[in-house]
Amino acid sequence: MxxxxxxxxxxxxxxxxxxxxxxxxxxxxxxxxxxxxxxxxxxxxxxxxxxDLEVGDVQAFALEYRDKPSLYERVENDAAVIGALEEAGMPVASRLLGSGLIAFEQNSAGANLRGIDVLRDARVSKIGERVVRGSWLQPEDIEGVVVGYRLAKILNADVGDEVVLLSQAADGSTANALFTVRGVLGSSTEAVDRGGVFLTQAAFREFFVVDEGAHQLIVRRSDGESLAVTAERVVKLAPGLDVVTRRDLMPTVxxxxxxxxxxxxxxxxxxxxxxxxxxxxxxxxxxxxxxxxxxxxxxxxxxxxxxxxxxxxxxxxxxxxxxxxxxxxxxxxxxxxxxxxxxxxxxxxxxxxxxxxxxxxxxxxxxxxxxxxxxxxxxxxxxxxxxxxxxxxxxxxxxxxx
Amino acid sequence: MTALHRRHTLALLLGIAATSLLPGAAWAEPPADSDPGFAVYVMNRLDDLFRGKSSHGRSSMEVKTEHFTRTLEMEAWSKGTEYSLIRILSPKKEAGMATLKAGNDLFSYLNKTGRTIKITGGMLGASWMGSHFDNDDLVRETRLSEDYELALTYKGTVADEPIYVFTLTPKPDTPVVWGKIETVIRQSDLMPLRQAFYDEEGERVRELIFGGHRIVGGRLLPTTLTMKPLDAPGEYTKFTYHSLEFDVDLDDDFFSVQRLKAL
Structure with missing residues (x-):
C-alpha cells in the first residue's frame, strides 16, 4: 500500500x-x-x-558647535555647502537653532527654536507630515510657528493662538516677538514634543538678529549608499566642518x-x-x-x-x-x-x-x-x-x- | 554666556532694599578691628550700602562680550526687599522694557509685544538684558553676614591704600553658590574696593570691582560696579549710578504687573 x-x-x-x-x-x-x-x-x-524627524543620515556643524552650542557657532558658508551637496545629488537642508522662552497667557515654558528652510527641509525630514492639528509652516510665513504637542499642552495653546517668544538676540538685545501657532505636531522625539518650536528661517534671523550662516546641516544619503560613504562625500564637499553621522549623534539608538x-x-x-x-x-x-x-x-x-x-x-x-x-x-x-x-x-x-x-x-x-x-x-x-x-x-x- | 549665579551682587546693584534700617550714613561707630564683631559690622555695612526703605535711581549698564558691546540706560525703583522695578530707557529697540520683582516672582514687560510674562524655570538662568547677570540674580538674596562665616584674613597696605581683606566661607547648610568670597575693604572709610568669587572647587571665577566712590543720595557709595567673569577674558558688565535717592515715597501698587504697561 x-x-x-x-x-x-x-x-x-x-x-x-x-x-x-x-x-x-x-x-x-x-x-x-x-x-x-x-x-x-x-x-x-x-x-x-x-x-526622518530629527537626525537625517549625516549632519554638519561649525567645529565648535556640538561642544558648546551657541547662537554664534555657525556654518558661515552654508549656502555654498548646500549648493555643493545638492550638485552631488544629496538632499540637504540647513537649520538655525536657538533657545528661549515661549509664553501664552499665564503659561510659559522653555523652547528649542528651530529656524527651517521650509522647502529644503521637506526633503530631509518628515517632521512636517507629523502635524496633527492645523498645518505645517509655509515658506513665506514669518509670523507662524509650529509647536510640539506636549508644549502646546503645557501652554494650553492651540492652533490660531498668539504666543510670545523671548530670548537673547546675537547683538545682546532682548529678542521678543509675537507669533501665531499654525500647527501642533504629533509625537516625534522627546525634545520636539516638550520644547520644539519651528519657525521659518527668515523669522528666526529677524528674531535673533542673525544675518548669515546656519547651525546645522542635515543630509540624507542616496538609496543604498552606506553611511560611511555618504559621510566621506560630505566631508569632501564641506571642508572645515564637523561632519557626523547619525551613529555619532545618537549612539545608543x-x-x-x-x-x-x-x-x-x-x-x-x-x-x-x-x-x-x-x-x-x-x-x-x-x-x-x-x-x-x-x-x-x-x-x-x-x-x-x-x-x-x-x-x-x-x-x-x-x-x-x-x-x-x-x-x-x-x-x-x-x-x-x-x-x-x-x-x-x-x-x-x-x-x-x-x-x-x-x-x-x-x-x-x-x-x-x-x-x-x-x-x-x-x-x-x-x-x-x-x-x-x-x-x-x-x-x-x-x-x-x- | 556662562550662567554663573551672582545673587548678592545684583541685589546690591539694583538697590533691592533690606527692611532695615539705618537711613543715610547713620552708622554706629565701628568696633576696633581686633574686635570679633568687626567683620560682621563691615559686612552689614556692605550689605546695606545700597539699601533703604525705598530707593529711586538712574543708572547705565555697559556690557562687553566676545560678540557684542552695548550700553543700556535705565531707571529703577525699589521698596523693602519685596519689590523692585527696572525700566529700560535706551537703546531705542529696548526702551520701555521693564523687569518687575514682586516677592519671589519675576515679570518682564516686553516692549515689542506689549505683553508681560512671568520668568520661570530655565529662563531664570538666562542672561538679564544681555548682561553677565542672570534673571535669578534679581530674585535671590543673600546676606553676607548671615550666610557666611566671616574672617579678617589680611590687614596691610596694597598700592598705597591701607586695606582689610575679609574671607567669607559659606556656613554649613546654607544654599549659596560660592565656595569662598574675598572682599577687599579700604581702611579709611570701610568702602568696598573689590570682591573675588570662588566656586566650590576653589577656582576664582569672577571679580567685582567697586569704583567712583562719592556721595550720592546722602550716602558715600561706590557708583561704579564692574563684574568680570574670569572664564571669559575681556568681558565685563559695568554698572554706573548717575543718581540715587533713598526713602522716596512709593506705594506697593507702584510695583504691580498693571503698572508695567503704564510706564
Missing part, C-alpha cells in the same frame, strides 16, 4: 490527537509570524521616526538599531525553542502511544525503513495541514496587526525617541520564510527520534508494550 494513503488514514484514525498536534503547529506558526512582523514593525518605526536584528533573532530563538518543545512533545506522544501498532506492523514484515517512511509521511501530512491552517488564520491576524496594531498605552519614550502608542506590524513575503522553514525543521527534528525508535522496535517487545 502506498505510504501516503496509509499515513493519511493513520492521521485521521485518531483525529483528536492529530487535530491537537496540527493545532499546536498552526499556533506555533501564527505566533512566529506575529512576533516577527511586530518586531520588524517596531524597528522600522524607531528607525523611521529617528531618521544607532547601536540599538544595529543590535535589534541580533536581539530579535535571540528572541526568535527563544520563541522557536519553546514551540519546538511543544511540537517534540506532541510528536513523541503520537509515536509512543502507537508502539503496539508499530510492533504489529513489524510483525507483519514491514521493514524498519517502511515504518520510518510511514511516520515521516504522517508528519508531512500533518505539517501541510498545519501550514494551511496557520497561513489561513494568519491572514486576518496579520491584517489586523498591520493595519490597526496593538495599543501599547500612552506614548513610550525610548532613548529620547517618542514611539507611537499604536504598535503596527510590518508584513512582507520575506516575513513568512523563517517561520515556515523553522516549523518544518523543528517538526522533522522532533519526529526523528521517536520515528527511529519505532523503526527499530523488536516486534515481540512492542506487542508486549503497554
Amino acid at each position: 502506498n505510504a501516503f494513503s496509509l499515513a493519511w488514514r493513520n492521521v485521521w484514525r485518531n483525529s483528536r490527537r492529530s487535530g491537537v498536534t496540527i493545532a499546536a503547529m498552526a499556533f506555533a506558526l501564527l505566533t512566529m509570524l506575529a512576533y516577527g512582523t511586530l518586531s520588524e514593525g517596531m524597528l522600522k518605526k524607531s528607525e523611521a521616526s529617528l531618521l 544607532a547601536q540599538m538599531l544595529d543590535n535589534a536584528e541580533v536581539s530579535s533573532a535571540v528572541m526568535m530563538l527563544i520563541v522557536y525553542t519553546a514551540i519546538g518543545i511543544v511540537l517534540l512533545n506532541a510528536m513523541l506522544m503520537a509515536v509512543f502511544e502507537r508502539i503496539r501498532e508499530f510492533g504489529i506492523l513489524k510483525a507483519l514484515g514491514v521493514e524498519p525503513g517502511g515504518v520510518l517512511r510511514l511516520i515521516f509521511a504522517e508528519t508531512l501530512l500533518m505539517t501541510l495541514c498545519a501550514l494551511a491552517l496557520g497561513l489561513l488564520l494568519s491572514i486576518p491576524a496579520l491584517w489586523y496587526l498591520s493595519s490597526v496594531g496593538l495599543d501599547i498605552g500612552s506614548n513610550v519614550d525610548f532613548a529620547g525617541l517618542a514611539i507611537d502608542s499604536q504598535w503596527v506590524a510590518v508584513v512582507h513575503p520575506g516575513a513568512f520564510v523563517n517561520p515556515i522553514v523553522t516549523l518544518v525543521v523543528v517538526v522533522f527534528a522532533a519526529t526523528l527520534y521517536p520515528a527511529i525508535r519505532a523503526a527499530r522496535l523488536e516486534p515481540l517487545e512492542a506487542l508486549r508494550h503497554r
Whole structure:
C-alpha cells in the first residue's frame, strides 16, 4: 500500500490527537509570524521616526558647535555647502537653532527654536507630515510657528493662538516677538514634543538678529549608499566642518538599531525553542502511544525503513495541514496587526525617541520564510527520534508494550 | 554666556532694599578691628550700602562680550526687599522694557509685544538684558553676614591704600553658590574696593570691582560696579549710578504687573 494513503488514514484514525498536534503547529506558526512582523514593525518605526524627524543620515556643524552650542557657532558658508551637496545629488537642508522662552497667557515654558528652510527641509525630514492639528509652516510665513504637542499642552495653546517668544538676540538685545501657532505636531522625539518650536528661517534671523550662516546641516544619503560613504562625500564637499553621522549623534539608538536584528533573532530563538518543545512533545506522544501498532506492523514484515517512511509521511501530512491552517488564520491576524496594531498605552519614550502608542506590524513575503522553514525543521527534528525508535522496535517487545 | 549665579551682587546693584534700617550714613561707630564683631559690622555695612526703605535711581549698564558691546540706560525703583522695578530707557529697540520683582516672582514687560510674562524655570538662568547677570540674580538674596562665616584674613597696605581683606566661607547648610568670597575693604572709610568669587572647587571665577566712590543720595557709595567673569577674558558688565535717592515715597501698587504697561 502506498505510504501516503496509509499515513493519511493513520492521521485521521485518531483525529483528536492529530487535530491537537496540527493545532499546536498552526499556533506555533501564527505566533512566529506575529512576533516577527511586530518586531520588524517596531524597528522600522524607531528607525523611521529617528531618521526622518530629527537626525537625517549625516549632519554638519561649525567645529565648535556640538561642544558648546551657541547662537554664534555657525556654518558661515552654508549656502555654498548646500549648493555643493545638492550638485552631488544629496538632499540637504540647513537649520538655525536657538533657545528661549515661549509664553501664552499665564503659561510659559522653555523652547528649542528651530529656524527651517521650509522647502529644503521637506526633503530631509518628515517632521512636517507629523502635524496633527492645523498645518505645517509655509515658506513665506514669518509670523507662524509650529509647536510640539506636549508644549502646546503645557501652554494650553492651540492652533490660531498668539504666543510670545523671548530670548537673547546675537547683538545682546532682548529678542521678543509675537507669533501665531499654525500647527501642533504629533509625537516625534522627546525634545520636539516638550520644547520644539519651528519657525521659518527668515523669522528666526529677524528674531535673533542673525544675518548669515546656519547651525546645522542635515543630509540624507542616496538609496543604498552606506553611511560611511555618504559621510566621506560630505566631508569632501564641506571642508572645515564637523561632519557626523547619525551613529555619532545618537549612539545608543544607532547601536540599538544595529543590535535589534541580533536581539530579535535571540528572541526568535527563544520563541522557536519553546514551540519546538511543544511540537517534540506532541510528536513523541503520537509515536509512543502507537508502539503496539508499530510492533504489529513489524510483525507483519514491514521493514524498519517502511515504518520510518510511514511516520515521516504522517508528519508531512500533518505539517501541510498545519501550514494551511496557520497561513489561513494568519491572514486576518496579520491584517489586523498591520493595519490597526496593538495599543501599547500612552506614548513610550525610548532613548529620547517618542514611539507611537499604536504598535503596527510590518508584513512582507520575506516575513513568512523563517517561520515556515523553522516549523518544518523543528517538526522533522522532533519526529526523528521517536520515528527511529519505532523503526527499530523488536516486534515481540512492542506487542508486549503497554 | 556662562550662567554663573551672582545673587548678592545684583541685589546690591539694583538697590533691592533690606527692611532695615539705618537711613543715610547713620552708622554706629565701628568696633576696633581686633574686635570679633568687626567683620560682621563691615559686612552689614556692605550689605546695606545700597539699601533703604525705598530707593529711586538712574543708572547705565555697559556690557562687553566676545560678540557684542552695548550700553543700556535705565531707571529703577525699589521698596523693602519685596519689590523692585527696572525700566529700560535706551537703546531705542529696548526702551520701555521693564523687569518687575514682586516677592519671589519675576515679570518682564516686553516692549515689542506689549505683553508681560512671568520668568520661570530655565529662563531664570538666562542672561538679564544681555548682561553677565542672570534673571535669578534679581530674585535671590543673600546676606553676607548671615550666610557666611566671616574672617579678617589680611590687614596691610596694597598700592598705597591701607586695606582689610575679609574671607567669607559659606556656613554649613546654607544654599549659596560660592565656595569662598574675598572682599577687599579700604581702611579709611570701610568702602568696598573689590570682591573675588570662588566656586566650590576653589577656582576664582569672577571679580567685582567697586569704583567712583562719592556721595550720592546722602550716602558715600561706590557708583561704579564692574563684574568680570574670569572664564571669559575681556568681558565685563559695568554698572554706573548717575543718581540715587533713598526713602522716596512709593506705594506697593507702584510695583504691580498693571503698572508695567503704564510706564
